[in-house]
Amino acid sequence: MxxxxxxxxxxxxxxxxxxxxxxxxxxxxxxxxxxxxxxxxxxxxxxxxxxxxxxxxxxxxxxxxxxxxxxxxxxxxxxxxxxxxxxxxxxxxxxxxxxxxxxxxxxxxxxxxxxxxxxxxxxxxxxxxxxxxxxxxxxxxxxxxxxxxxxxxxxxxxxxxxxxxxxxxxKGLMVLDCVAHGKSGHAARNEGVNAIFKAMKDIEWFNTYRFPEASEFLGEVKMSVTMINAGTQHNVVPDRCSFVVDVRLTDTYTLEEVYETIKQQVTSDVTCRSMRLRxxxxxxxxxxxxxxxxxxxxxxxxxxxxxxxxxxxxxxxxxxxxxxxxxxxxxxxxxxxxxxxxxxxxxxxxxxxx
Incomplete structure (x- = not known):
């Protein structure tokens, strides 16, 4: 040969x-x-x-x-x-x-x-x-x-x-677009509900939550917040804060199972871009x-x-x-x-x- x-x-x-x-x-x-x-x-x-x-x-x-x-x-x-x-x-x-x-x-x-x-x-x-x-x-x-x-x-x-x-x-990949909603108001007065703080609570969940089952070869599901955007000007309490989450999945859970768990645990609106990459x-x-x-x-x-x-x-x-x-x-x-x-x-x- x-x-x-x-x-x-x-x-x-x-x-x-x-x-x-x-x-x-x-x-x-x-x-x-x-x-x-x-x-x-x-x-x-x-x-x-x-x-x-x-x-x-x-x-x-x-x-x-x-x-x-x-x-x-x-x-x-x-x-x-x-x-x-x-x-x-x-x-x-x-x-x-x-x-x-x-x-x-x-x-x-x-x-x-x-x-x-x-x-x-x-x-x-x-x-x-x-x-x-x-x-x-x-x-x-x-x-x-x-x-x-x-x-x-x-x-x-x-x-x-x-x-x-x-x-x-x-590992599979799922990209999530998340939006936390608040209420706008003037930053100088005690008005509005700051969407950034609502997003922060969800971001902390993504940072600390661990799915209970690990894969023999792939370990744990990994979730990383990789982008964030909020606010229009310095004196307006933002009523919207959007962020993106990169989710790397293992063979232990289906994409649908992980997606449903996330939606149940956070207050932000969550949209999955695609479930192609399993x-x-x-x-x-x-x-x-x-x-x-x-x-x-x-x-x-x-x-x-x-x-x-x-x-x-x-x-x-x-x-x-x-x-x-x-x-x-x-x-x-x-x-x-x-x-x-x-x-x-x-x-x-x-x-x-x-």
């Missing part, structure tokens, strides 16, 4: 992706690059918006399908960059560039893995590959709109930087997890949210790179991580699908 030639081709693709701007919603050019990489290797591709996907050559609708997915888009570079974020530079074992770690290394490693299995005959599973858009902004024109066009997914590997360890659970979990007994454990990998729960939340099937978050480098200045991935990633993806899948 020539893993190195596969991973070397993946690295060259990653350099091209880094050099091509691909902010969320602006992935057309990198989708072209991914499509070209696959078609140059004899793979028949499909495209919808800025999403590129394919299934193995010997696809059989009677067999279950494993989905290999990662995202094409990047965040915008922050002001801390000392390098050109679009210049793929190799120094020693490091490849620098925007999106190199999140999630370019995962994306190209999964693409190379798909190339390896594309022509394979007689597999127990079909293999589908999807390079998708709008992950970083949780947009609806990425994996969410593509999933109905794909074959039914039996299980998925979602490529995000995990140091090739097995993220068997992932917590994810795959059983440790699942064959793909067992394959990783047999190859010396370890399991953990991921605090970050990804497109894994959109997959209505068991899914494993797994990929080269380190989540701690994501969205940081002078982002990089180790070339050795990509070499390791391609080999481990292939060896794990071989234990399950062949």
């Amino acid at each position: 020539d893993y190195k030639s596969l991973s070397n081709s993946a690295i060259e693709l990653l350099k091209q992706l880094i050099a091509t701007q691909s902010f969320s919603g602006e992935e057309a050019a990198v989708a072209d690059l991914m499509n070209g990489y696959l078609t140059a290797r004899g793979i028949k591709t499909e495209r919808y918006l800025n999403n590129v996907w394919a299934v193995n050559e010997d696809f059989d609708a009677s067999k279950p399908t494993v989905l290999l997915n990662s995202h094409l888009d990047t965040v915008r570079p922050n002001t801390g960059y000392t390098r050109n974020p679009f210049d793929p530079t190799v120094e020693g074992d490091k490849l620098y560039g925007l999106g190199s770690n999140d999630a370019g290394g995962c994306l190209v490693s999964l693409a190379a893995t798909f190339v390896h299995f594309y022509h394979q005959k007689g597999m127990k599973y079909n293999v589908a590959f999807a390079a998708t858009a709008e992950e970083e902004n949780s947009g609806k024109n990425g994996l969410e709109c593509l999933l109905p066009k794909l074959p039914p997914v039996s299980f998925a590997i979602v490529g995000e930087p995990t140091q090739m360890q097995l993220a068997v659970a992932e 917590p994810s979990k795959i059983e440790v007994s699942h064959p793909i997890v067992q394959a990783g454990l047999a190859l010396g990998r370890t399991t953990y729960g991921s605090p970050t949210t990804s497109d894994q939340a959109l997959v209505d099937a068991p899914s494993l978050k797994l990929g080269p790179g380190d989540s701690a480098r994501s969205h940081t200045a002078d982002e990089f991935v180790h070339l050795s991580e990509i070499h390791e990633g391609v080999e481990l993806y292939i060896r794990m899948l071989e234990k399950v699908i062949l």
Whole structure:
């Protein structure tokens, strides 16, 4: 098995992706690059918006399908960059560039893995590959709109930087818009009901309340008040104070259960923006997890949210790179991580699908 030639081709693709701007919603050019990489290797591709996907050559609708997915888009570079974020530079074992770690290394490693299995005959599973858009902004024109066009997914590997360890659970996300109501009055007189003080009581509840059940891999539900706004001028008691709460959910509670508890406990009006990004979990007994454990990998729960939340099937978050480098200045991935990633993806899948 020539893993190195596969991973070397993946690295060259990653350099091209880094050099091509691909902010969320602006992935057309990198989708072209991914499509070209696959078609140059004899793979028949499909495209919808800025999403590129394919299934193995010997696809059989009677067999279950494993989905290999990662995202094409990047965040915008922050002001801390000392390098050109679009210049793929190799120094020693490091490849620098925007999106190199999140999630370019995962994306190209999964693409190379798909190339390896594309022509394979007689597999127990079909293999589908999807390079998708709008992950970083949780947009609806990425994996969410593509999933109905794909074959039914039996299980998925979602490529995000995990140091090739097995993220068997992932926190969900719920964003709440809260409004505390008071009564306006003149600040110089004892008039009105200050909405800020009413909001403060609810904010203190969010800061101190603990949901009683904790998750084995994800720990506790975490609620963080991240934005607040009130008042129109200095001498008017505000009758309205709005604030935003970031809620990270575990597999212990449904989003609906957490939402109802919050509404019962606070006096502010609470509106949930979306319930799309649900917590994810795959059983440790699942064959793909067992394959990783047999190859010396370890399991953990991921605090970050990804497109894994959109997959209505068991899914494993797994990929080269380190989540701690994501969205940081002078982002990089180790070339050795990509070499390791391609080999481990292939060896794990071989234990399950062949």
